[in-house]
Amino acid sequence: MKKDIAPPTVENVAVAVVKETNDLNELEWNVYLLNLKNEKIEKVLVSSHGYGTINEEAVKTSMLRHFLDDIEPCSYLKFEPIMETLFGLSNEYWVSFFIENVMYDKKYIFLPETIKEENFMLIPLINKKGVMIK
Numbered sequence: 001m002k003k004d005i006a007p008p009t010v011e012n013v014a015v016a017v018v019k020e021t022n023d024l025n026e027l028e029w030n031v032y033l034l035n036l037k038n039e040k041i042e043k044v045l046v047s048s049h050g051y052g053t054i055n056e057e058a059v060k061t062s063m064l065r066h067f068l069d070d071i072e073p074c075s076y077l078k079f080e081p082i083m084e085t086l087f088g089l090s091n092e093y094w095v096s097f098f099i100e101n102v103m104y105d106k107k108y109i110f111l112p113e114t115i116k117e118e119n120f121m122l123i124p125l126i127n128k129k130g131v132m133i134k
Contacts, residue, residue, distance in 0.1 A: 010106035012036040015093045016123045017082060017115050018130035029082045029115075033095065034125055034132075035071040041097040041104075044068040046079055052089035052112055059089060071097075076125050087115045108133045 014034040022028050031048070035041050046068060050061040066079045082091065090112055096105040110133065120129040 008102055008104050010095075010104050012134070013041065013095065013097075013104075013106065014132050014134040015095065015108040016076075016126065016130050016132040017091075017110060018123060018126060018128050019117075019120075020128060029084060030078050031080045031082050031093070032076050032078050032123070032126060033068065033071065034076040034123070035073060036124065036134075037099075038073050039099060040070055040072055041099060042070045044071055044095070044097040046096075047094045048080060048092065050086050050089035050091045054088055061086065061089070074125065088112050091115075 012035075014036060016032045016034060018030055018032060020028055020030055033044065033046060044067070046066045047063060048066070049063045050059070052059060064080060068077055068079055071077055091110040093108045094105065095108065096103065098104070110131065115131050119131050121132060123130050123132050
């Protein structure tokens with residue numbers, strides 16, 4: 001039965017939103033996937049979307065899907081920009097990947113108003129400040 005199947009636990013994989021300066025010296029926000037494991041994660045797929053209310057109206061963003069291929073041990077990959085106007089929504093990232101032909105998946109949700117400087121930390125591997133969910 002479905003209740004008897006225990007899915008494998010995802011550990012040492014994180015999603016981070018980082019505030020950066022681009023080549024035109026403008027501020028921008030980018031979303032990264034971090035592989036903090038000592039092994040490669042393979043066939044990585046990330047689905048993202050935002051949802052919530054703005055000015056008492058229900059808002060739902062488009063679903064974006066990213067195939068990131070493999071991410072080496074102790075490395076990271078930037079996979080999408082995010083607009084600051086979406087920080088008032090719940091921003092959800094569903095990450096799926098394989099390790100030794102076993103599928104892992106985990107949902108990471110940045111709740112409304114959590115992506116802000118008072119919640120910043122130094123993001124490992126990237127060495128920039130941002131908000132991270134592990």
